[in-house]
Amino acid sequence: MVLDAETSLVRFENVGLRYGLGSEVLRDLTFRIEPHSFQFLTGPSGAGKTSLLRLLLLSLKPTRGLISLFDQDVATLSKDALAALRRRIGIVFQDFRLLDHLTTYENVALPLRVQGQRESSYRQQVTELLQWVGLGERIWALPPVLSGGEKQRAAIARAVIARPHLLLADEPTGNVDPNLAQRLLRLFVELHKSGTSVVIATHDIALMDQYDARRLVLHEGRMHIYE
Amino acid sequence: MTEFQHRDMPAPDQPARAETPIVPKTSIAGTALVAVVAIMTFLAALTTGAVVLVMKSASEWQSEVAREMTIQVRPVPNRNVDSEVAKAVAVARATNGVAEVRPYTQQESARLLEPWLGSGLTLDDLPVPRLIVVRVQDGQQPDLPALRDELTRQVAGATLDDHRSWVERMQTMAKSAVTVGLTMLGLMLIAMILSVTFATRGAMATNRTTVEVLHFIGARDRYIARQFQRHFLLLGLKGGLIGGGIAIALFVLAQFTVERFMGSAGGEEIAALFGSFSLGNLGYGLIALQIVIAAGVTAATSRAVVNRTLATVS
Ligand SMILES: Nc1ncnc2c1ncn2[C@@H]1O[C@H](COP(=O)(O)OP(=O)(O)O)[C@@H](O)[C@H]1O
Ligand SMILES: [Mg+2]
Numbered sequence: 001m002v003l004d005a006e007t008s009l010v011r012f013e014n015v016g017l018r019y020g021l022g023s024e025v026l027r028d029l030t031f032r033i034e035p036h037s038f039q040f041l042t043g044p045s046g047a048g049k050t051s052l053l054r055l056l057l058l059s060l061k062p063t064r065g066l067i068s069l070f071d072q073d074v075a076t077l078s079k080d081a082l083a084a085l086r087r088r089i090g091i092v093f094q095d096f097r098l099l100d101h102l103t104t105y106e107n108v109a110l111p112l113r114v115q116g117q118r119e120s121s122y123r124q125q126v127t128e129l130l131q132w133v134g135l136g137e138r139i140w141a142l143p144p145v146l147s148g149g150e151k152q153r154a155a156i157a158r159a160v161i162a163r164p165h166l167l168l169a170d171e172p173t174g175n176v177d178p179n180l181a182q183r184l185l186r187l188f189v190e191l192h193k194s195g196t197s198v199v200i201a202t203h204d205i206a207l208m209d210q211y212d213a214r215r216l217v218l219h220e221g222r223m224h225i226y227e
Numbered sequence: 228m229t230e231f232q233h234r235d236m237p238a239p240d241q242p243a244r245a246e247t248p249i250v251p252k253t254s255i256a257g258t259a260l261v262a263v264v265a266i267m268t269f270l271a272a273l274t275t276g277a278v279v280l281v282m283k284s285a286s287e288w289q290s291e292v293a294r295e296m297t298i299q300v301r302p303v304p305n306r307n308v309d310s311e312v313a314k315a316v317a318v319a320r321a322t323n324g325v326a327e328v329r330p331y332t333q334q335e336s337a338r339l340l341e342p343w344l345g346s347g348l349t350l351d352d353l354p355v356p357r358l359i360v361v362r363v364q365d366g367q368q369p370d371l372p373a374l375r376d377e378l379t380r381q382v383a384g385a386t387l388d389d390h391r392s393w394v395e396r397m398q399t400m401a402k403s404a405v406t407v408g409l410t411m412l413g414l415m416l417i418a419m420i421l422s423v424t425f426a427t428r429g430a431m432a433t434n435r436t437t438v439e440v441l442h443f444i445g446a447r448d449r450y451i452a453r454q455f456q457r458h459f460l461l462l463g464l465k466g467g468l469i470g471g472g473i474a475i476a477l478f479v480l481a482q483f484t485v486e487r488f489m490g491s492a493g494g495e496e497i498a499a500l501f502g503s504f505s506l507g508n509l510g511y512g513l514i515a516l517q518i519v520i521a522a523g524v525t526a527a528t529s530r531a532v533v534n535r536t537l538a539t540v541s
Pocket of ligand 1: 019043044045049050051052
């Protein structure tokens with residue numbers, strides 16, 4: 001599918017979210033994420049960054065308001081359509097969620113395998129990506145023996161292997177030293193330049209100061225946007 | 228790279244490599260499930276086999292017994308038993324559908340009574356009833372009420388026993404054997420479905436993270452369900468083959484043993500009870516069918532549980 005330049009990847013209108021009977025964690029969110037864009041999603045811990053990413057990933061339903069992804073109202077999606085949408089979104093979880101019984105290679109290749117592609121058809125692509133993120137030596141290692149930084153890079157590689165239109169990353173530099181954080185940021189910028197829209201949730205001010213980009217700031221449930 | 232735990236796999240530029248299953252085999256309580264399915268299939272096969280044997284023997288007995296009737300002539304004071312027996316034989320011979328009429332002679336009657344009364348008895352001294360065996364022509368049903376009337380009219384002390392109460396009792400017995408068997412099969416099926424349900428739930432709980440990740444990277448429910456199902460179909464087939472296989476082996480062995488000892492007294496008694504102990508094509512076919520059913524039920528149950536669980540998460 002070729003995305004029209006006028007079409008937003010993500011559109012939120014007056015979205016509110018609450019967990020159970022609590023007060024609203026997110027209120028009246030109205031914003032868009034454009035194709036080929038790069039933004040930080042920030043705010044103090046507990047501000048609702050992870051919750052917002054889960055809304056974007058459709059793993060949470062908003063309590064009110066309208067969310068549309070790739071021009072589709074997500075409230076009316078069938079489960080298969082949901083799966084199809086998620087194939088166009090790459091996600092890096094804060095806790096990685098690598099599968100411990102699969103090798104680094106198999107973890108990274110999983111999105112392609114799930115799409116029914118043959119191993120021989122993606123072998124080169126996966127190996128090259130692993131080399132690019134500096135895991136060339138760790139291809140056959142199982143996640144439990146990887147360091148935090150290695151897991152982080154494996155999780156990022158899995159998120160981008162299927163060339164998503166939208167990449168979501170939750171605190172991707174939370175577990176790594178500043179030096180690696182900088183390298184990972186460069187990796188995201190590279191992806192952005194190759195056409196992916198990137199949303200990085202972080203409360204790391206130092207990281208954001210290294211790259212001048214749009215900032216979506218969550219504060220007391222509301223969003224303030226700094227272009 | 229030796230200090231790291233890693234898979235012993237060829238480099239990525241080498242051809243076709245076996246993929247690690249997404250749902251690991253070790254995450255399923257497989258051995259326990261195979262054992263449960265094997266035990267259930269074994270018991271089901273035994274039950275089926277027993278029911279088939281009972282039904283076969285019952286129908287053999289029935290046709291034997293139903294082809295015979297007995298006329299009993301009790302001595303009546305002032306009447307000659309021998310002439311009464313001769314009259315009864317004449318009446319029976321004159322009846323349509325009767326193939327053969329054979330009165331037991333006095334000596335034969337004495338021999339029948341020997342076990343109870345001892346040998347060397349003179350039956351003339353005792354009022355011993357005399358028996359006449361009437362064989363019915365194959366496929367014929369003589370008019371019994373008419374025969375009974377005729378006997379009462381012409382022969383003093385004659386009664387007719389058509390063995391019907393025997394046949395009916397045997398039919399009732401065979402029917403209850405089938406009912407009990409079917410009930411047991413139903414219970415085993417339920418127990419198996421429950422076991423598979425718990426095993427599948429357990430497997431899904433163990434693989435919860437995997438299922439979540441698969442959802443997030445865009446796997447369809449069908450794909451996820453397949454990852455579980457291939458294990459369960461295999462486990463069910465394995466359990467069914469083990470259980471059904473052992474049962475078949477037992478029946479073959481029993482048949483063989485009975486045939487072997489057919490000459491001996493014990494063997495003949497067993498044969499009288501259970502026929503030749505041979506299940507026949509029907510029996511073995513049913514057991515083979517149960518193996519297939521065990522595998523199918525295991526796969527279908529786990530599929531239903533997986534689908535239901537997947538439908539409740541998004
Ligand atoms: N599953 C949940 N159930 C109930 N409350 C939750 C849940 N997840 C997050 N919250 C609450 O929502 C708020 C926002 O959390 P979160 O989105 O994790 O923030 P952040 O990622 O910015 O730290 C917090 O107050 C948190 O306690
Ligand atoms: Mg968070």
